[in-house]
Amino acid sequence: MYKVIWSDDAESDYYNTLVFWTKHNKSNSYSIKLIANVERKINYLIQNPNSGIATNFHNTYKVPILKYFSLYYRLSEQTIEIIAFWDNRRNPENLEL
Numbered sequence: 001m002y003k004v005i006w007s008d009d010a011e012s013d014y015y016n017t018l019v020f021w022t023k024h025n026k027s028n029s030y031s032i033k034l035i036a037n038v039e040r041k042i043n044y045l046i047q048n049p050n051s052g053i054a055t056n057f058h059n060t061y062k063v064p065i066l067k068y069f070s071l072y073y074r075l076s077e078q079t080i081e082i083i084a085f086w087d088n089r090r091n092p093e094n095l096e097l
Helices: 008-025 029-047
Strands: 003-006 060-065 069-076 079-087
Touching (some): 003 029, 008 029, 029 060, 029 069, 060 079
Antiparallel strands (some): 060 069, 069 079
């Protein structure tokens, strides 16, 4: 079974996104929906680690989260390292992995 770890940057971006949407909507309902979707995708990846979409970055895959977000991850032995929580509306040239 694969172990999931988050990079500091990915974890920070994820947290900041949840905070932003909670404040913006004056409700945590969208953030709860986002959390549930991320958890569902991670659980799926644990069972199917090669199911992500291959990217142009070496050994890096992505999975869509709802409409506007993606998780980028790398695989090693028995580890899924989430390296980015990305808002797809941002300029892709700014994505550093």
